[in-house]
Amino acid sequence: MKYKSYKNLNCSVAQALDAVGERWALLILREAFYGATRFNQFANTLGIAKNILSARLSHLVEQGLLQKRPAQETNHTEYVLTDAGRALRTVIVALIQWGDEFRPNPDGTRLFIVEEKTGKPIQKLKIRNEDGNVLGPGELGVRPGPAADKRHRG
């Protein structure tokens, strides 16, 4: 596609990275996506210092990606994905699929993301036009929308 400069910061990528653009934040969300809800589950799996985990969880709650609530059966606190957090699964799946292809483990696939009901791996994410046809990189373009030329730092 032809290069057009749309000033950086009024940009959905930048906005998304403000919410999750930090290595630990995405790894915490990955664990939440796999089903973790408790502080110790995140701490044990991620091997992250507890003060950092605590700060990162608070950030994700502030950003509206996780909701903090008392667990129903115990007196633990749970962190559960909000709709906005859950919607990041396409980002996480895209990262998983890229990592599997371009940073493979020599022993094979690490984890399969599957359809729960059948146990069969999901499809690779593909970019499709409105009719559902797959588009290659040379077939994509960019057009300014109504908010394209306003500066919107953040």
Add this chain to the structure above:
Amino acid sequence: MKYKSYKNLNCSVAQALDAVGERWALLILREAFYGATRFNQFANTLGIAKNILSARLSHLVEQGLLQKRPAQETNHTEYVLTDAGRALRTVIVALIQWGDEFRPNPDGTRLFIVEEKTGKPIQKLKIRNEDGNVLGPGELGVRPGPAADKRHRG
């Protein structure tokens, strides 16, 4: 899905974040995806300090996401996406679509990613089973692959 702990660091998400898990790196790749090739194009659009841009570009070259080469017609250096870099477009599109939905600009869409030929917006990325049916968050699961239980820090 049920929570299972698969030790963190043998993980495709972590591997992918090692390559691109930095705000500027993803914004630079976004610009490359929009067609930027020259240092000054990245610098002007991103409003990033030149020493940081220089370090981030070198990192992306080392990681095999950008290739550095002399431009054909001028004596400038060009940075062009490699296949691995180009494959990150699903991650970038996923971030754009999330940002558009959950961090909207009050004036409307910032940029449309379109099919170049028709100018029509692409579809929202969807997670599909092997038959192509769209799967909701509750329909996904995780299964260990052959490399699941090896520890593989990085």
